[in-house]
Amino acid sequence: MSHVEGLPLTRGVPQRADTRLRIRRQGRWLLGLLVPAGAALAWELAVRAGLANGRLMPPPSVLGATLLDLAQGGDLALHIRATLARMAAGFALGVLAGTALGVLTGTFAGVRAALDPTLQALRAIPSIAWVPLFILWFGIFEASKIMLIAVGVAFPVYLGTLGAIRTVDRRIVEVGRSFRLGRLALARRILFPAVLPHYVVALRSGLGLGWMFVVAAEFMGASEGLGYLLVDGQQLGKPAQILAAILVFALLGKLTDTLLVAAAAPFLRWQDVAQDVVPGEPPRRREPC
Structure with a gap:
């Protein structure tokens, strides 16, 4: 037991809190699988028992089996690569344009x-x-x-960036100026941390809409592409192929969103939010950026 400013601190408390927080997060991840897995199992049992017709809803x-056939023939990998390539290019271009417009309109009232x-x-x-117009143009x-x-x-x-810049607390900017921070230091130490959490949410929204x-x-x-699989399945009357493509879309969307959140996490460690408080344990200290 050590003392800081007269208060006893137990060295093992932060480690225990981190462990309990990790366990809670893993439990939430498993809980998130419960609904889709339960629904899939229930539908499988209903079709096998003859309680439901699995023709239109396999x-x-x-x-x-459909995904396995597509994978073994190489079609699944081909369509996933095509969709991911389009998505990556479109997402990068959209983020650049949306961020630039959001920064301009959020910073300058005239713009x-x-x-x-x-x-x-x-x-x-x-x-x-936009489809017919873009076909004519491009x-x-x-x-x-x-x-x-x-x-x-x-x-x-664009909307998330504009809103994030417009809602920066004026008082924290004044605190930075009172410490005589230059424009670059003010942007790096005050504005960027204040805007970043909202900007990450905007990126996730843009990714989902993409x-x-x-x-x-x-x-x-x-x-x-996976969209081609959807059209092909509709034209040839293959509901299993349509649902398989939808499932792959869902998995890719969740995977890319998880990767985006993980990439942003190191920049948001300074946040001290209620979700990180473990019941029965004292709040953990956050290191400043």
């Missing part, structure tokens, strides 16, 4: 007054409405698909 065993009304009006346009090949995905990603990133837009993009005459 059971998990049929979906697994915001000039651009924000137009951008908000464009944001309300349905994704399918053709039916990859450029039009990537641009459509970029449009879907750019607007939530996966929705990639389906519309691959409806535009694609011969490769």
Whole structure:
């Protein structure tokens, strides 16, 4: 037992709190699998017992066999690569455009007054409405698909970046100025940490919308991609192929979102949020950035 400023501190408390927090997080991860696994098992049993018709809604065993056939033939890997390549290019382009516009409109009132009304009006346009225009502008090949995905990603990133900059507490900026921080130091030590949590949420929103837009993009005459599998399954009457493609979309979307959160986590360690408090343990100290 050691003392700091007259208060007894147990050295093992932070380690125990970290362990309990890790166990809780792993438990939540397993709990998240309970609903889809339970629903899949229930549907499989219902079809096998003859209580439901599995023709239009195939059971998990049929979906697994379909995915295995696609994987063994090499088609699944081909379509996943094509979709991921389009998604990566569209997401990168959309993030760059959305971030740049968000920073400009959030920082300069004149730019915001000039651009924000137009951008908000464009944001309300349905994704399918852009399809014929982009085909005319960029053709039916990859450029039009990537641009459509970029449009879907750019607007939530723009809105999140603008909102994050506009909601920075004026008092913390004044504290930075009172310590005579220059513009670069103020941006790095005050503005960037204040904006980053909201910006990560904006990136996740843009990523989710990008996966929705990639389906519309691959409806535009694609011969490769998971969207093509959906169209092919609909035209040939293959519900198992349609559901298999939807399942792969869901898995890829969850995987990319998890990777994005993991990549952002080191930059957000300074946050002291209620979710990290373990009941029965004292709050842990956070190291400043």
